Amino acid sequence: MTAVKTESAPKPETGQPLLDVRNLHVTYGSGASSVPAVRGVDLRVEAGQKLGIAGESGCGKSTLALALLRLLPASATLSGEILLDGEDILTMKWGRLRAVRWAGASIVFQGAMHSLNAVHRIGDQIAEPILLHGRATPAAAHRRAGELLEQVGLPAARADAYPHELSGGQRQRVMIAMALACDPRLIIADEPTTALDVMIQAQILRLIEQLVSDQDLGLIMISHDLAVLSDTCDRLSVMYAGRVVEEGPAKQVYENARHPYGSALSAAFPRIGDLSSRHAPRGLPGDPPDPSALPSGCTFHPRCPAALDSCATEDQELRPAGPSRRAACVLVEPEATVTPGPHGGTEEARSTS
Ligand SMILES: Nc1ncnc2c1ncn2[C@@H]1O[C@H](COP(=O)(O)OP(=O)(O)O)[C@@H](O)[C@H]1O
Ligand SMILES: [Mg+2]
Structure with a gap:
């Protein structure tokens, strides 16, 4: 077993990323009824970096998020590596895993009403992980809960409120405060603003961005909405049918995707927070496969729209698609300097130099 680090281990100074996911597979069930929801995903997140994961409903984004902290149901089988500061989450003993959840990495889910306990005051709920990790006395944990509420833009006195006394945006702020409670190095936010209206959504996104950069955290932000991700994140990975089919700098992927799915997805979300596009993205008929x-x-x-005959039989791996970019499409030719793009028109130089 690798050396166990203290929960407040300083950021490593080697080239080791904060999170390094290698060839992750997640399958629900077994035999004829098995569901391969994540099929060989690689991801890297450095401290202070914001990675967006995009894709329509059913592409495996939440499965991936839950896998990162081994929060999946018992029916799920995982393989690959999930290295957090070099330590593999998949082979960790339970005691260590409990410490890593919250203190190493924590998750903000969509729909705070379902994640908060309706019968407990929010201050108690924020203090709970702090107490669970033996990090403070009850009085100090409650003081810290008040501070965390202020950090997420709510008055400390709201600690006495019950979830139903708060608006949707305020509840999502409480979820973020909880995620920060044990000073994690990585925050995983799964559709954190999808249930909110556009104005509140923008406020929450700014808040997450600011907290992450102030504290030099890593962020994985998951959304079906490429516009939201390109506005918030440094890099983007686009998932389709359980795989990453395109990755690169966020603005470049949003504005000039190399994979036809990335193009379709960015065309489907012309503006931030367009809820109507969620289940039927414009210009993208049909659904992701079962x-x-x-x-x-x-x-x-x-x-x-750009499929060749060979696409029906030949699977595609991610391949270089420009500096710091990869895409899994037969039409991507990294060496070409000027090539007709898969979406019509001529794309700019793709030399990897
Ligand atoms: N507990 C589960 N058991 C069986 N299949 C599941 C389970 N959870 C999710 N799935 C399936 O895995 C696929 C990916 O789902 P999910 O990770 O929720 O995707 P996304 O978050 O991108 O919408 C879907 O086909 C979904 O039906
Ligand atoms: Mg999901």
Whole structure:
């Protein structure tokens, strides 16, 4: 077993990323009814970096998020590596895993009303992980809960409120305060603003951005909305049918995707917070495939406007698609300098120099 670090271990000074996910697979169930929800995902997040994960409903984003802290149901089988500061979450003993949840990495879920306990005051709920980790006396934990509420823009006195006394945006702020309670190094936010109206959504996104940069945390922000992610994150990974099909600097992926799915997704979300696009993105007919019945070849080919005959039989791996970019599409030619783009028109130089 790797050396156990203290919970407040300083940021490593080596080139080791904060989070390094390698070839992660998650399958629900087994045998004929198995659902391969995540199929060989690689991700890296450095301290202070914000990674966005995009994709329509059903592409495996939440499964990936839950896998990162081994929060999946018992029916799920995982393989690969999830290295947090070099320590593999997948092989960690339970005691260590309990310490890492909250203090190493913590999750903000969508829909705070379901995650908060309706019968407990929010101050008690924020103090709970602090007490659970033996980090403070009850009085100090409650003081800290008040401070955390102020950090997320709520008065400390709101600690006495019950969840139903708060608005949706305020409850999501409480969830963020809880996620910060044990000073994690990484925050995983799964659709943290999807249930909120556009104005509140923007406020919460700014808040997350600011907290992450002030405290040099890593952030994984998950959303179906590429516009939200490109506005908030440094890098983007686009998931389709359980795989990353495109990755690169966030603005570049949003404005000039290399994979036809990335293009379709960015065209589907012309403005931030367009809830109407969620289940039927504009210009993208059909749905992602059922993971238990994936199409042959490239899994996107049945919906792809640029598909070639070979796409029905030939699976595509991620390949270089420009500096610091990769895409899993047969049309991507990293060496070409001027090439007709897969979405029509001519794309800029793609030399990897
Ligand atoms: N507990 C589960 N058991 C079986 N299948 C599941 C379970 N949770 C999710 N799935 C399936 O895994 C796939 C990915 O789901 P999910 O990770 O929730 O995607 P996303 O967050 O991108 O919408 C979907 O086909 C979904 O039906
Ligand atoms: Mg989800």
